[in-house]
Amino acid sequence: MRLTTFSDYSLRVLIYLGVHGEEIATVGRIAEAYRISANHLMKVAHYLAQGGYIETARGKGGGMRLGLAPEKINLGELVRGTEDNGKLVECFDRNASDCRIESACVLRGVLGQALDAFFRSLDAYTLADLIAPKPRLAKMLVLTQKR
Numbered sequence: 001m002r003l004t005t006f007s008d009y010s011l012r013v014l015i016y017l018g019v020h021g022e023e024i025a026t027v028g029r030i031a032e033a034y035r036i037s038a039n040h041l042m043k044v045a046h047y048l049a050q051g052g053y054i055e056t057a058r059g060k061g062g063g064m065r066l067g068l069a070p071e072k073i074n075l076g077e078l079v080r081g082t083e084d085n086g087k088l089v090e091c092f093d094r095n096a097s098d099c100r101i102e103s104a105c106v107l108r109g110v111l112g113q114a115l116d117a118f119f120r121s122l123d124a125y126t127l128a129d130l131i132a133p134k135p136r137l138a139k140m141l142v143l144t145q146k147r
Contacts, residue, residue, distance in 0.1 A: 001088060001115075001118070003079065003083065004082065004083060004084060005040065006040075006043070006044060006047075006082050006084075007078075007079050007082040007083055009036065009040055009041060009044045010044050010047065010048060010078060010082045011075075011078070011079075011130070012030075012034055012036070013030055013041065013044055013045065013048060013054070014048070014053060014054075014066070014073060014078070014127050014130075015127070015130050015131055015137065016030050016033060016034070016141060017030075017054060017064065017065055017066045018066060018070045018127050018128075018130070018131040018134075019131050019134050019137045019138050019141060020065070021065075022065060023065065024057065024061070024062070024063035024064065024065055025063050025064055025065065026062075026063040026064075027041045027042055027045055027063075027064075029063075033141045033142055034141075045064055047081075047082070048064075048067075049064070049067070051081060052067050052068065053066070053067055053068060053073060053078070054066055054067045055067040066127075069128075070126060070127040070128035070130075070131055071126050071127070071128040072126070073126055073127035073128075074122075074123060074125075074126055075122040075123070075125045075126065075127070075129075075130070076119045076120070076121075076122035076123035076124075076125075077123070079119070079122055080119060086115065088111045088114075088115060089107070089108070089111060091105065091107070091108045092108065092111075092112070
């Protein structure tokens with residue numbers, strides 16, 4: 001299983017903002033820190049703002065910061081929202097499945113249990129857990145420490 005780039009970038013944006021604290025950050029600055037596409041981050045920022053994970057401000061001096069405390073951002077909830085459908089294989093969608101062995105296959109149940117275990121594991125963590133090594137992350141993300 002592999003997370004989508006959208007999920008990956010969503011987590012990265014939140015980590016950056018969590019390390020950054022109350023300071024406003026721009027998409028360009030985050031993209032530069034991670035050396036990733038600013039265009040992709042625009043879509044991610046829009047999604048995160050719609051979900052209340054971040055607050056955004058337009059115009060001169062605008063940007064974004066966390067909209068929730070890091071301990072309120074559950075990783076399982078976030079990833080469930082950012083993954084397009086959670087269907088590991090075709091037969092997870094019975095309406096679109098064209099699998100010849102579906103009626104006798106045990107694989108869907110096995111993979112469903114694995115997916116449930118994956119999300120249960122993520123449910124045990126928050127953004128606060130991810131930003132625990134804040135001083136080291138700040139150095140890696142080329143942030144100045146003002147705290």
